[in-house]
Amino acid sequence: MTIRTKAIQAAIASIVAMGAAGAAAHDVPAPAGTEKCYGIAKAGQNDCGTSKHGCATLGKTERDPEDWKAVPTGTCVKLGGKLAPPTK
DSSP: OOOOHHHHHHHHHHHHHHHHHHHHHOOOOTTTTTOOOOOOOOOOOTSSSSSSSTTTTTOOSSSSOOEEEETTTTTTTTGGSSSOOOOO
């Protein structure tokens, strides 16, 4: 195996790993005593990654339906959010 082949394989593995990490971002549980509330986060104040970005605080859109914020249990709907992520 040549150095070029190894470099290509490493690059492909990195891309696959980044995609898997982004997909797993939706599965992060909300802290105890809170619930995930979708569609209420202000730009840059989301708590976790989505299919659009891979990390908290990277949301660029106000009230993006995919971005969630942890709120005290029972307050999400009162804030105008949803308890479930949008369906695709």
